[in-house]
Amino acid sequence: MVTKEIEEQDGLSRRLFLTGTAAAGIGSLAVEMASFSAEASTQVAAADVASLPRVKQELVAPPFFPEHDQVAKGGPKVVEIRMVIEEKIMVLDDDDAEIWALTYNGSVPGPMVVVHEGDYVELTLVNPASSAMEHNIDFHASTGALGGGGLTHVSPGEECVLRFKATKAGVFVYHCAPGGAMIPYHVTHGMNGAIMVLPRDGLKGKNGEPIRYDRAYYIGEQDYYLAKDEDDEYIRYDTAGEDYADYMETMATLTPSHIVFNGAVGALTGDNALKASVGETVLIVHSQANRDTRPHLIGGHGDHVWESGSFTDAPQTGLETWFIAGGAAGAATYTFRQPGIYAYVNHNLIEAVLKGAAAHFVVDGEWDDDLMMQVKKPTPI
Amino acid sequence: MVTKEIEEQDGLSRRLFLTGTAAAGIGSLAVEMASFSAEASTQVAAADVASLPRVKQELVAPPFFPEHDQVAKGGPKVVEIRMVIEEKIMVLDDDDAEIWALTYNGSVPGPMVVVHEGDYVELTLVNPASSAMEHNIDFHASTGALGGGGLTHVSPGEECVLRFKATKAGVFVYHCAPGGAMIPYHVTHGMNGAIMVLPRDGLKGKNGEPIRYDRAYYIGEQDYYLAKDEDDEYIRYDTAGEDYADYMETMATLTPSHIVFNGAVGALTGDNALKASVGETVLIVHSQANRDTRPHLIGGHGDHVWESGSFTDAPQTGLETWFIAGGAAGAATYTFRQPGIYAYVNHNLIEAVLKGAAAHFVVDGEWDDDLMMQVKKPTPI
């Protein structure tokens, strides 16, 4: 596999050895877990999940959500989903920045999955023979085996099926974690997404009141670490993984070249802007699998914010800006009160404007002078 | 305007084009919003705000607060404030660091505004003819039109009046947001401040008990990104805006040259130290319009902390350090229990000491041996 070859050939063998081979690091865990859990699962009686109803969830590309019920109908289900890995060139910006993105289902971020607390997620993960690398998946919503990472290592040409029970209500990141330095490498090449585990009776405010939304959008913030050549141009590569040695160096600076929403600069602006109407309540799930972010809706607020993503805690209310730690997803609702174009940004404004972390909402409806009024237009003094 | 000329002349036209002209970015929103909202506001009947009482609030330079009632007297008011933009050289430190600061009313941060929930803020924003640049203002406390940013673009020699209703209780940032790369540029040149929207019946603890303060201080943390020349000296510029191309490059590193409280190193230390007495409760509002910070009072605590700035949520209690996301303001109260000199810092200690983010409190009163006692002075072993 390319992974191994690259790890052996490059100049960063120190850390790779440490985390990828020796017992000391994260790298080797995947292999150990795979055998460990496989054995274990033969020793323990399978749960009688077989008797539960099964539904297929058609995953869609972000920022959209799959069809789902806000309040669960009936008891726990097995929700079947399918993800096909795709390694592909993505253009990040009009400055000739491009990357061999590593994706679930072809999008950065990967698709949003929605289930209810107590449901079982059954994922078929497919790595086509055309892939250059091994991949897997770690669900922060799951319990055990490195979030499933230890049980899902699929080489090119392989597929596997993982089932886990969604025991915690909230929004959670999933991401690829093949081991060692490949973990941040894959994650910062776009290989991450989110799952929303709703309480069976739906979202609730801090006084227990039901919270319902009219639309839901999923914004996945992505940090990339592109390297440049001596002419200050972004380097292009012919195949996935070829950027490995260069990328290790740029990652070590902890300073991304690009920070974007949904894969590329402009992915959620202009024709791709998010839509809403005055009076509608929008749920925004925002994930960042690696780096902290601070969502802010310019001209709006977070009416209800689950900053750390847990639906078993009451939401905060009336926030100007909220904070999502790297490796987490958060959720917020807002009921639009004014029409217009809103920018939704990571409110480190350098990251928003110079690095790319900005989206737009286009909201129609009637303007409310009571909330805001231009009493006097800009006029000579 | 200088803004436009600079945007066209420099080497960063890629991003500026993207965010400043094309439909994809934040830049063009301001213009679109201005026309959109102006039209809208002619179509909707004006609210009968005319019948409400009006008061003028005299704004003062931070760290001080304007005179205000902690509990509102009577019903909603229209609170008239006036801000005059001033572009001025500020000395940041004794290492020859200086910047053409962009300010509201001449200070970094801009003045604290205080109203009560349900009040209307009516701002007259004046950009003197002597200015080199266009400016505007985005209130995170407001609703619609990019926080008012879309309705307040004042060119040199212009003024405008914006009114908005303070519907959310809390502390909120305001800042200049003229469009595109000028947004982080203006904000990191000092053009930001905060407003406090008090609940009408005042602040409350997590059990609903009233919280009152004897003094209130406003600390605005500011990140600057000064460029150096080949001799490792900070570059000086003759006019506001002349540092634009250099500043774009330093901002892109995400590593500030200076991180300071209230505009410059030492602005709140020595003769400018904040004052209090044992037994007094001090309210500290801390804003950071762009970058995360972690306030800490050395030798004290946050008794009550509204970390995300919302007064519709209960405060946290008994914190050693609190966290304020970039693009937000937070509030904390502390009742001093010991006399002495306290340092109040951003507890990334490198940012506090090497970059400048430190203030002092000088507190008089009686020392309490029960809380702390030097049982044995430093003595030879």
Added chain:
Amino acid sequence: MVTKEIEEQDGLSRRLFLTGTAAAGIGSLAVEMASFSAEASTQVAAADVASLPRVKQELVAPPFFPEHDQVAKGGPKVVEIRMVIEEKIMVLDDDDAEIWALTYNGSVPGPMVVVHEGDYVELTLVNPASSAMEHNIDFHASTGALGGGGLTHVSPGEECVLRFKATKAGVFVYHCAPGGAMIPYHVTHGMNGAIMVLPRDGLKGKNGEPIRYDRAYYIGEQDYYLAKDEDDEYIRYDTAGEDYADYMETMATLTPSHIVFNGAVGALTGDNALKASVGETVLIVHSQANRDTRPHLIGGHGDHVWESGSFTDAPQTGLETWFIAGGAAGAATYTFRQPGIYAYVNHNLIEAVLKGAAAHFVVDGEWDDDLMMQVKKPTPI
């Protein structure tokens, strides 16, 4: 002392002067406080602490906790602890990275201290004659005199005794803070630790239910800023303090060379991995004295999380990742539900894998297929 000599000789005298000598900075506070508080404490009658029972707490090296009761037996006590400063070479990784670490009791982080709210901590701080530098200690859990920093400056060959009352329940950082640039220098050389102040009746969940733990581990995250020579090799130094001028420069980049748990890469992996069993509840206290972090247990969760470290606030529940601000400690409990090897990381995955911030838990017990099952092993498509 080395400290002073270095401060005078290096090229960073600007900032050092500012914060170390002039009235403007943090540096001079220590000296002022020392005299201030010493005077004060002679004027105020000593509390009748003399009548309280006294116990000696034997401190142990992290990740372990000293023996302690989760629920206090009896009334307040004076808890006597002793810390001996040790300046020593620590190997950080197998890439020839080493540092003259500055430590309390020889470990990075320093030992965990455990008391109950209302207890008095009485610390004997010893700086052996063999030390090169002056040191002190600032307890975030204490009140006054810069957290005791102003009363504990011990030169080589000196010792002192400080007593403070633990009035706030929670987990809190302590660290060395000798003044000026030496504050971040000492802290990022390892001189920090944590204290846990338990409520007298133990930890409680958000509904007031008691929370008890079977094991407790203390993870101290440490950022180091090692400098390299022209050959890209880490520079080695013959004595403590000799790296001062180089270190100032690397600190100013705000980009650590290493971010590790408990002193060095691999300190909590392999043979040093943390242990637990399925069904056991583990308390993890995580501190970061200088820089933000985002703990995450891969394949597990935070069942109860005191993100800001205060035990007077209810814990958050069911978190995938939590956030601890630089200059703070946080606590979390997790009841393990699956056996296997877990990685516990700072979920900026670059910081975890490339910089070193990873630990392992090895958990024995029975695998639960209901929670997770490998339905189909990786198989050719």
